[in-house]
Amino acid sequence: MQHASWNDFEPMNEARWRALSEKALRGRPWSDVQRERPDGWQVPVRVEPTDPAAQPVGLPERAIAPPEAGQPWQVQQTLDDPASLMQALLHGVQGVRISEAAQQAHGLDALFEGVHLEMVDVHLDGPEATGLLRDLVERQVPAEALTGSCSRDVLRAADGERLARHVEAWGAAYPKLLTWGADAAPWLDAGASLVDALSAVLSGLDAGVAALEKEGIGFEQAVARCTVRWAVGSEVLVEVAALRALRMLWAKWLTHRHAAIRPLWIDARTSTRNFVRALPEDNLLRTTTATYASVLGGADGIETLPHDFREPHATESARRYARNIQHLLREESSLHLTFDPMQGSHALEYLTNQAVERAWNQYVADVSEGGWSTLLEEGIWKERVLAGREQGRKASLFLPRDVERGNAPMPADLAAPVFYPDHEA
Numbered sequence: 001m002q003h004a005s006w007n008d009f010e011p012m013n014e015a016r017w018r019a020l021s022e023k024a025l026r027g028r029p030w031s032d033v034q035r036e037r038p039d040g041w042q043v044p045v046r047v048e049p050t051d052p053a054a055q056p057v058g059l060p061e062r063a064i065a066p067p068e069a070g071q072p073w074q075v076q077q078t079l080d081d082p083a084s085l086m087q088a089l090l091h092g093v094q095g096v097r098i099s100e101a102a103q104q105a106h107g108l109d110a111l112f113e114g115v116h117l118e119m120v121d122v123h124l125d126g127p128e129a130t131g132l133l134r135d136l137v138e139r140q141v142p143a144e145a146l147t148g149s150c151s152r153d154v155l156r157a158a159d160g161e162r163l164a165r166h167v168e169a170w171g172a173a174y175p176k177l178l179t180w181g182a183d184a185a186p187w188l189d190a191g192a193s194l195v196d197a198l199s200a201v202l203s204g205l206d207a208g209v210a211a212l213e214k215e216g217i218g219f220e221q222a223v224a225r226c227t228v229r230w231a232v233g234s235e236v237l238v239e240v241a242a243l244r245a246l247r248m249l250w251a252k253w254l255t256h257r258h259a260a261i262r263p264l265w266i267d268a269r270t271s272t273r274n275f276v277r278a279l280p281e282d283n284l285l286r287t288t289t290a291t292y293a294s295v296l297g298g299a300d301g302i303e304t305l306p307h308d309f310r311e312p313h314a315t316e317s318a319r320r321y322a323r324n325i326q327h328l329l330r331e332e333s334s335l336h337l338t339f340d341p342m343q344g345s346h347a348l349e350y351l352t353n354q355a356v357e358r359a360w361n362q363y364v365a366d367v368s369e370g371g372w373s374t375l376l377e378e379g380i381w382k383e384r385v386l387a388g389r390e391q392g393r394k395a396s397l398f399l400p401r402d403v404e405r406g407n408a409p410m411p412a413d414l415a416a417p418v419f420y421p422d423h424e425a
Helices: 014-025 082-090 100-111 132-138 160-173 185-190 194-214 219-224 236-256 280-297 316-332 346-369 372-377 380-394
Strands: 074-079 095-098 121-124 148-153 177-183 226-232 265-270 301-303
Touching (some): 074 082, 074 121, 074 316, 082 095, 082 316, 095 100, 100 132, 148 226, 160 177, 160 194, 177 194, 185 194, 194 226, 194 236, 194 346, 194 372, 226 280, 236 346, 280 301, 280 316, 346 372
Parallel strands (some): 074 301, 095 121, 121 148, 148 177, 226 265, 265 301
C-alpha cells in the first residue's frame, strides 16, 4: 500500500495554531498584523470560537434549490448576437442574458431561433424591455415555457405607476418570470461599499413595494416576483460574507414586515471594479476568485464576465474562458455538492453577522430619514458612492500586486471605476 505522507504531519488544533502564530510574531502584539481597513470592516486575524458574534446563525433557503440539493447554481452569460448565444448554449450556459442593445439590434426572433426556451432561463436586461412582451406573445411563446427575469430596477428614479404596469403585464403573460428588483451591481462597480449597497437594496425594496401596493399589487404578490443582482469582487471572505448577509437581511426584512420568509433569487456577476486594461489576462485571476466567492456565498445565478470586458467587444475566446471557470468550479471542484459550505467558519460567521448588523442599522436610520427617495433626491447616495470609491483607492487590496509593492506606477485606468450610463455617481 502506498504511504500516505500527509499522515506524517502533526495534527493541527487551535492551541497548536495559536502557539505557532505567536512564535512567528516574535513578541509583537496581534495588532501588528491586523490591517486597518478604510471601509470600516473589521476583518480579524483571529476569532475566538466563544465570541457570540462568531456563532453560526444559519442561512435561509435559496431560491434555486432546497438545502438537501446542495449548492447548485445557474451558469449565466450575457450574449449580444444569435451566433454567440447558440455557442454559449452548446457550451453549458443555463441562463442567457440578453442586453438591451442586442434586443434592439437583432430582435427576439433572430436571437431565439432554434432555442428551446423551456430548457433555458432567459434574463432580459434593460429598463423597459420595450416591445418584447408583444413580440413574445405574437410568437406564441407558451406562458409556462418562459422562465428567468425581466426585472425593472427600483434603484433608479423609477415611476411607481410604470413599475406597476410592467409587473402586471409581464406577470399576467409569463407568471414564472421575475419582474422587478434591485440591481446593486453597477453601484458596487462605481465604488459603493458593501454595507452601503446592502442597506440600499433594502431601502429600494421598500420603495418598490410601496409603489406596487399603491397601484393595487399586494405585498405577497410583489415579493414573489422580486430579485436582486449583485457584483462580487475578488476578496473572498468579505464578498462571501456580503452575499450571505444579503440573504439573511432579506429574511430579516420579511420578518420585520410580519411576512413569511420565502427564498430570494440572487443573481451575481463578477465585479469590474478592479479590472485593468493593460494586461487583461490578469483579470482571469480576478474573475476566477470572484466566481469562487459567488459560489461559496450562495448566489442562485452567476455570470463570470469575460476578462477583456473593458474592451469595446468581448472576444469569443474570452467568453469561453468565462464559461469554463464555472464549469471547473462545478465539475472539477464539486462546489455544488454542499449547502453553505462555509457555515461554521468562525471568521466568516463573524464577518457575516457584522455585515448584517451594520447594514440593518444603516437601513433603519435611512428609513427614519425618508428612505430611498430621500437618499437619491438629496444626493446622499451619491456622496456615499463617492466616499466608497475613495476608500477603495486607499485600500491596497484593490490594486495590482506590482502597484501595491511600489514596483510599477498605478495604471491610469484604475483612477476611475467602470460606470454605466444610468448609474454614474
